[in-house]
Amino acid sequence: MSLLVTRYLLDGRVNWGVVAGTPPSSPDDLVEIRPLNVDAQSTAELIETIESKKATAQQSSTIKISANQMLSPITGDSTIICQGLNYSDHAAEAQHHARKQNLFFAKASSSITGAFSAIKRPGEVNLLDYEVEFGIVLRRGIDRQVTVTEAELGSYVAGVVLANDVSARDVMFGASFLQWFQGKSYRTFCPLGPVLCLMEREEVAEVLANLEIKLWVNGELRQSATSSQLIFGPAETITHVSGVLDLKQGDVILTGTPGGVTAAATPKLIEILKTHLLADSVRREELTAEMVKGRPFLKPGDVIKATLRDVSTGRALGGMENAVVADES
Numbered sequence: 440m441s442l443l444v445t446r447y448l449l450d451g452r453v454n455w456g457v458v459a460g461t462p463p464s465s466p467d468d469l470v471e472i473r474p475l476n477v478d479a480q481s482t483a484e485l486i487e488t489i490e491s492k493k494a495t496a497q498q499s500s501t502i503k504i505s506a507n508q509m510l511s512p513i514t515g516d517s518t519i520i521c522q523g524l525n526y527s528d529h530a531a532e533a534q535h536h537a538r539k540q541n542l543f544f545a546k547a548s549s550s551i552t553g554a555f556s557a558i559k560r561p562g563e564v565n566l567l568d569y570e571v572e573f574g575i576v577l578r579r580g581i582d583r584q585v586t587v588t589e590a591e592l593g594s595y596v597a598g599v600v601l602a603n604d605v606s607a608r609d610v611m612f613g614a615s616f617l618q619w620f621q622g623k624s625y626r627t628f629c630p631l632g633p634v635l636c637l638m639e640r641e642e643v644a645e646v647l648a649n650l651e652i653k654l655w656v657n658g659e660l661r662q663s664a665t666s667s668q669l670i671f672g673p674a675e676t677i678t679h680v681s682g683v684l685d686l687k688q689g690d691v692i693l694t695g696t697p698g699g700v701t702a703a704a705t706p707k708l709i710e711i712l713k714t715h716l717l718a719d720s721v722r723r724e725e726l727t728a729e730m731v732k733g734r735p736f737l738k739p740g741d742v743i744k745a746t747l748r749d750v751s752t753g754r755a756l757g758g759m760e761n762a763v764v765a766d767e768s
Contacts, residue, residue, distance in 0.1 A: 441598075441642065443634040443756070444485065445472065446510045449502075453510065455485055455494075456502075462634045463506035464746060464758025466555035470509070471501050481514040482635070483689030486578060486597050489637060507555045512635035513576070513600060518690040519546040519629065520680060521572075521604060525670050525695025541671045541679050546604065546693070547624035554632035554759035558605055559766035560739060561625055566608035566730055567737040567763065570696035571654035571662050571745045574602045575647065575673050576635060577690045584682040587674040592647065593640030595677055599647065601747035601757040602693050603630045603654070608702045608730060612712065613723030631691070636756045647673050649751035652697070655744045656737070664697030665750060701736050705729060739765045 443458040456472035463470050477494040479485035488494045523542035552558070560567050578597035587595055604623065611622030638646055650666040666672075671679070676692060708729050715722035730736075737743070741763045747756040 441636050441638040441646070442489070444475070444512055444598075444637050445470075445632070445634045446512045446514075447472065447504055447508045448510060449504065449508065455479060458634055459501050461755050462757050463509070464744070464755075465760050466505070466507040468506040469503050470506050471503055473501050481516050481689060482512060482576065483514075483516070483687060486576075486637070486688055490578070490597075506633060509553060509555065509633040511551050511553050511631040512633070513551055513574075513631045513691055514689070515548050515551055516689070517548055517551075518687065519548055519551070519574075519693065520686075520690070521546050521623070521693040522671065522676060522695040526664055526668050526697040527670060541676060543680065543683075544619050544623065546629055547620070549626055550605075550624050550629040552627040552630050554601070554630055554757065554761070556627065556630065556761060557764045558630065558737075558743070558761045559625070559627045559764055559768075560737065561607070561766045564607040564610060564625070565736065566702065566727065568606045568608050568701045569654060569656065569661070569737065569743055570604035570606060570700055571652045572602045572604050572693045572696050573650055573652055573666070573747055574600045574631065574691040574693045576600060577686055577688055577692075578640075580688050581677070581681045581686045585678060587677045587681075589644050589674050592674055593638070593643035596638075596643050596647070596673060597688075598635045598637040599650065599747070599756065600631050600635050600691065601652070601745060601759055602691075603743065603745055603759065603761065604693055604696060605629065608736070609723060609727055612726050613719065615719050616716075630759050630761050632757060633759065634757045645751065646749055649749055650756075651746075651748045651750045653746050654699070657741055662697050662699035666694075668697065669694060701734060702730050703733065737763050739763050
């Protein structure tokens with residue numbers, strides 16, 4: 440049976456625990472926690488400890504905490520690899536209808552923040568966007584090319600976590616030679632959590648095949664999809680990534696976002712990119728003018744909510760609520 444593991448602050452100390460009931464979806468929710476007897480400093484150490492059966496939940500008592508005490512269950516030493524355009528509707532709105540190859544990029548681990556923490560919009564960013572996703576968390580390191588089958592997924596994947604791949608579109612497409620890494624990597628641009636669903640090996644493939652993600656902005660449903668709609672599934676994705684780079688236990692692969700983002704790629708936008716690839720200021724100005732013709736981008740005061748659910752059992756696997764604020768630093 441899977442465990443909904445969380446990391447939280449109590450009396451100034453970071454602790455690990457297991458959520459005893461339904462995981463929270465709002466920062467004001469009260470959460471019942473069974474503390475874990477574990478001294479893990481990282482997500483990788485936690486997975487290793489649980490794998491070796493050294494971690495035990497305190498069975499005699501539970502504690503109640505406020506959801507806003509919960510930290511991301513993914514620690515800052517974890518590498519974040521992202522997939523792009525991995526749902527057909529998102530690929531279509533990006534004018535990339537026929538996906539023939541996996542698209543990967545990176546996101547700085549310093550962008551990780553909690554499921555109920557504020558997302559800080561930097562002063563130079565005007566086109567702030569959301570991308571709800573689920574992340575797969577590795578059970579073990581990989582330092583060579585491997586071929587992963589559906590039956591073997593549980594040997595490589597330990598868990599799943601709700602994510603929001605926050606993106607600065609004006610930086611991604613307006614900076615010199617398109618700065619995806621910078622546009623994805625500002626601090627607070629990767630809410631993760633509030634729980635890490637750690638699974639038994641034999642249940643991983645079925646759970647990953649039956650996930651549902653949803654996202655709302657100010658109460659309006661913007662994104663909704665199930666993992667059955669992925670173009671490249673987790674087994675194929677891990678196989679591909681392993682041929683390129685080393686991965687560590689506890690690393691995260693964000694599996695892509697469905698359609699419904701603010702910055703849909705119009706034919707005009709594609710033409711601007713092609714025409715002004717080497718003219719940064721012109722490209723940024725024209726891209727901005729084209730992108731703002733649609734619905735508004737995120738601004739301070741907006742509230743983003745997202746959920747992750749196992750549709751085969753109806754079990755909630757996490758909810759997040761992040762307010763957008765201006766970065767005053």
